[in-house]
Amino acid sequence: MLSKLSTKYALSAVFIAGTAAGIYAQAQAPAARPQRKAPTGQGLLGQAGAADKHIVDADAAERGKKVYIQECITCHGPTARGGQGGSDLVRSLVVLKDRYGSEIGPFLKKGHQTQGSPAAQFSKEKIEDLADFLHLKVGDTLRTSPLFRAQNVLIGDAKAGEAYFKGDGKCTQCHSPEGNLKGIGAKFEPVDLQQRFLFPKPGFGRGGKPTMVTVTPPTGPAVTGTLVQIDDFNVSLRDADGEYRAWSRINGLKVKIDDPYAAHAQLLDRITDKNIHDVTAYLETLK
Ligand code: HEC
Numbered sequence: 473m474l475s476k477l478s479t480k481y482a483l484s485a486v487f488i489a490g491t492a493a494g495i496y497a498q499a500q501a502p503a504a505r506p507q508r509k510a511p512t513g514q515g516l517l518g519q520a521g522a523a524d525k526h527i528v529d530a531d532a533a534e535r536g537k538k539v540y541i542q543e544c545i546t547c548h549g550p551t552a553r554g555g556q557g558g559s560d561l562v563r564s565l566v567v568l569k570d571r572y573g574s575e576i577g578p579f580l581k582k583g584h585q586t587q588g589s590p591a592a593q594f595s596k597e598k599i600e601d602l603a604d605f606l607h608l609k610v611g612d613t614l615r616t617s618p619l620f621r622a623q624n625v626l627i628g629d630a631k632a633g634e635a636y637f638k639g640d641g642k643c644t645q646c647h648s649p650e651g652n653l654k655g656i657g658a659k660f661e662p663v664d665l666q667q668r669f670l671f672p673k674p675g676f677g678r679g680g681k682p683t684m685v686t687v688t689p690p691t692g693p694a695v696t697g698t699l700v701q702i703d704d705f706n707v708s709l710r711d712a713d714g715e716y717r718a719w720s721r722i723n724g725l726k727v728k729i730d731d732p733y734a735a736h737a738q739l740l741d742r743i744t745d746k747n748i749h750d751v752t753a754y755l756e757t758l759k
């Protein structure tokens with residue numbers, strides 16, 4: 473996935489550089505911006521786990537790079553890893569949890585410092601482009617980490633990974649190496665495996681697990697179903713019979729969300745780089 477992406481990236485750069493007419497045409501009529509819908513459930517729970525992972529669009533990332541150079545690079549550095557007055561954006565939870573600007577947008581809108589134009593006035597497009605660029609940097613960092621050899625062989629400590637999996641990581645609450653993760657190492661390359669456990673994607677091969685919600689009205693019985701939508705005012709679900717039910721969130725209405733990906737979203741807050749590489753090495757041994 474990542475290598476496919478960089479090929480596409482390189483090809484489009486060559487194409488644009490190689491055809492002056494291409495540049496002219498682009499300047500005259502910018503290509504229509506493809507609508508990329510954020511996955512359902514995104515942002516509602518404020519957790520990366522509820523959303524799909526961010527798929528980088530190479531053209532948007534290229535535009536985002538220009539914005540980054542104009543507005544961010546002096547503090548956050550050429551690789552976005554910080555160290556020049558700004559923090560490391562590749563390890564930033566704002567960036568990791570972001571999907572298509574969902575976290576980076578509100579963060580910048582609060583009036584974050586820039587090199588020129590006020591962040592509070594950034595357009596939606598500019599923010600989305602920046603988001604694509606920063607997600608590309610996250611991907612590059614995982615791929616070019618010194619913990620991978622050139623052939624993409626992982627050098628983590630599988631034993632330490634196993635200890636973390638069974639201990640502090642609490643992975644065995646939901647997974648077992650003989651059960652639902654059996655043979656996972658044979659299925660995926662290390663980089664993909666790492667992406668999968670950092671950002672499990674609803675629907676991975678096995679239909680995925682929907683977010684469930686239980687609503688208890690002040691007077692009625694509790695109703696459990698698949699979450700359709702929730703905001704500050706309303707909540708709706710589809711019950712076991714496929715019936716759509718909706719409530720206003722009045723006082724006394726209880727809402728309990730059971731997000732199967734929540735554990736993974738919380739993991740991002742506490743897992744270290746070393747844990748990540750050790751766990752990936754361990755999972756790779758499950759052939
Ligand atoms: C003048 C220096 C400077 C510039 C320019 C700058 N930043 Fe920052 N940025 C910082 C500093 C310092 C922090 C850490 C403190 C904070 O959160 O405000 C930070 C934090 C952040 C964070 C949050 C990191 C985290 O997880 O807490 C994000 C995201 C971010 N910057 C994005 C950007 C983007 C995108 C741009 C360009 C549009 C930008 N910054 C421009 C200095 C800068």
Ligand code: HEC
Binds near residue numbers: 642647681732
């Ligand atoms: C509270 C439950 C829970 C905990 C704890 C948990 N996970 Fe998961 N994990 C899930 C769910 C749910 C999925 C998504 C499964 C699906 O979509 O079919 C998942 C997906 C995964 C996947 C992707 C599987 C695939 O086939 O693509 C990996 C790998 C994984 N988890 C590893 C871990 C590791 C490592 C830990 C501990 C650090 C952990 N999980 C902790 C619930 C959990």
